[in-house]
Amino acid sequence: MHILMIGAGRVAEAIISGLAAQTDTKVVITVSNNADSERRLKLAEKYGVNTTDNWRNAVGQADVVISAAPPSVHERLFQDLSPLLSGQLVITVAAGIDTTFMEAQLPKGTPVCWIMPNTAAQLQASISTYVCGKFVNSQHREFISMILAAIGEYEELSEEQVHDLTAITGSAPAFVYLFCEALEQAAVQYGVSNEQARKLVTMMVAGSAKMLEAGYSPSELRKQVTTPGGSTAAGLKVLEDGKFSELIGAAVKATNAHARGRSN
Template identity: 30%
Template sequence: MFSFNEADILPLGNKPAPRLFLLGAGAMAEAFIRGIVRKGALQPEQIYVLNRSRGQRLMELQEEYGVVPAKSLIDAADAAVVVLAVKPADAAQALDELRPYLHGQLLISFAAGLSTEWLLEAIGNQAAVVRTMPNLPVAVESGVTAVAFAEHVTHKDRLLARFLLEQVGAVVEMEESLLDAATAFSGSGPGFVCYFLEAMEESARRLGFDEETARALLLHTVAGTAKVLLDWQLSPEILRRRVTSPRGTTHAGLQVFEQSGLKTFVNEALQAAAARSAEMGKQFKTKDRPKD
């Protein structure tokens, strides 16, 4: 992991000002704040948050994490890092209002579907843009964030972005052309996994387990399997082969999956999700073009 030097995130001009500015105070913004504060990457007083509505939400974040409610967008001017954590449909207006306060900061976007090209146009190329796709487990600091950097982001800004994002889980860099696929795979993945687990849990109850026992067996089986894959650095295929004895119980169940075409259905689901991600991005960019 990148060894962090506090000097890397000092405000431009070394002014005594907010060092991290978040525009938006929803679930993703809170997950990001939680990871940064709990792991001591920044002090709470270095984090300013602005929410255009629901002022009570800012008070809740201040009480829970000690962050500072921003008074206005002007606080972004002295930040080294600005985080766009608004809904994609709200991004055009938010960036149009934010643009006067940008002058070379690092801009990390959590807005799904909005390309680095579109973001740069929206802010008049006034910041170094990082497009991200975090997934649900970042809420418990065990997620993964897919990251694509705009062309001219410096090495130092890349390291800084990775350092901050790593406070909520793993970071995987990729070409921007793959981000719609990442949205389908890791972004929608928790929903797909839960759908499969839901089916397993229902079947467990049909086998005679009560709900509490079924849930315990299910969650520990899933968490343990993921840990084995991570710790032993195995592919799912290799581990599956290791636990499958010829004509055994696992083999009997896997034959049903194979005969029903499970892999085909999974592929079709991921393709549909990726296509929808690309479609949504086009809709937002058409509907909310940045102003000249």
């Protein structure tokens, strides 16, 4: 399979490095960006990919075209891409660029897929959501699964759900990081160093995530830690009095309202 990657940033590298690590898959990758020749050189040296500063010349040889360029350039990019396509699968990872938009911009019958990874794609630990367009067949689906597996775990959703769940999978990591920052600030008030606070909070969150991954539900785990009338219960009461769950729900809604405003 020959993949043309348009864009050579963080997500592009995450996919390339994940594919490079899949030893059973033979893929040739051509990666392109407009300006940064050093970046192209670095990717070529590190992963053995072909590079170009003009992706238009590489569309003909490609089986799959992946756009990892910014959302704002997609309308123009699809205009340039359309006359060069001859049935290739077109994938984008750009926020807000859904399959309805892709199918409207690209030639009729083009198989398309919209993948929403998150920042952990860089460590092959993304939970990505995705939706396929109307013309995607079973062979395309195999390609799509391979690309998704290169950056972590994945879940197929409806287009509307990919839009709405991006708040949870894409933005909520920032909510978690804010929570960690607050805990670090609390920790240093008890005399530990910043480094110690970082280690304590990081390992607490990593361990908690492992417990969730082991299959326990969040409420089950919360109850395990919380003796009725005990000290953890006293802390949780402060969060509940501050309407913690409602606040998270409102943050998700605000994220989606803003994203919809931008992409519509």
